[in-house]
Amino acid sequence: MVKEFHGEVVHKKKKYKLDSLDKDIITLLGINSRLSLSFIGKLLKKRPDTIKYRLDNLENKDIIPGYMTYVSLNNLKKSTFLILFKFNEFSEFENIIEKLKNMKNNYIIQLAGGNWDLRIYVYSNSIEEFNSVFNNILKEISGSIKEYLILQMIKKIYTGIKMLSDKSFNINQTNYRINRSSFQKQLIKNKKKTEWDEQDIKILNILHNNARISIKDLSEKIDLATTSIFERIKKLVSGKIITSFFPQVSLLSLGYQWYKILIRVNPVSLEKIKNFLKNHPNTTFISEFIGEYNLQASIFAKNQKQLYNVLREIRTKYSKDILSYETQIVFSQIKNKLI
Structure with a gap:
């Protein structure tokens, strides 16, 4: 069972070495983290319970702290921006970070080194809204920053x-049947025009930080029938609102x-x-x-x-x-x- 996870990536003092089977499992999950244990086992010629044991071990050691779904905010009609900040002093840095974390539109925050100290990804419904969000950020950090750079994300x-395994897997050209709940067929097809509603947004928010959640568990969380959940995810993948399911591997x-x-x-x-x-x-x-x-x-x-x-x-x-x-x-x- 994966622990509660919100996309954090941090340094771990303890370093691990993986054997070839662990590396192959991570590589396959890196293609699509919703692949079933049975399908992975068939490709690697291992029993499903062996794959489960290895995967549980990787999760318990926080080598795989969670599974994420990449959601294209651009295809949800959101404008997305990357803002880079260079600080000239750090006395209030921790307080600033806490304030920035609580701002709704700041959806990714990364601490960095080099020319820039802080990386913030921001979404908005319009350029006007972004300008307002950006001005609010500046109010919090204006006394501490030396310069900034804004880039608008297109894709x-x-x-x-x-990088872990020397094997190359093509799961789309195999004699084994891929589980339907992986939505692999939809992932590799061209984009279809898609509409969405608030129920879809609820599904996206849950999948975002738990890409391996079962259709049944997702159904219970949102109180929708499993068939409805399945068709909604299928629609979101076909419309390229969901573009990938992947493990958040602690490569550090x-x-x-x-x-x-x-x-x-x-x-x-x-x-x-x-x-x-x-x-x-x-x-x-x-x-x-x-x-x-x-x-x-x-x-x-x-x-x-x-x-x-x-x-x-x-x-x-x-x-x-x-x-x-x-x-x-x-x-x-x-x-x-x-x-």
């Missing part, structure tokens, strides 16, 4: 957890460090660089922006040398296409809440 793509406890690479790319070359990063084993998310930078990659590397090699690989391959870039280290994620 965010989850790319999987590929496995010896990895979390980095964000902000890149200004020649727009003509944006798609080919996106595709390269999407398939890179160290990448977990890619975001597109309007602003000073138009691309961001979420990278996990074991040390500075590995990060250097990743950066050198990108810069060598696309030396004429990358106009500028900067790297940030993410120390922790202290909030990740939907709407």
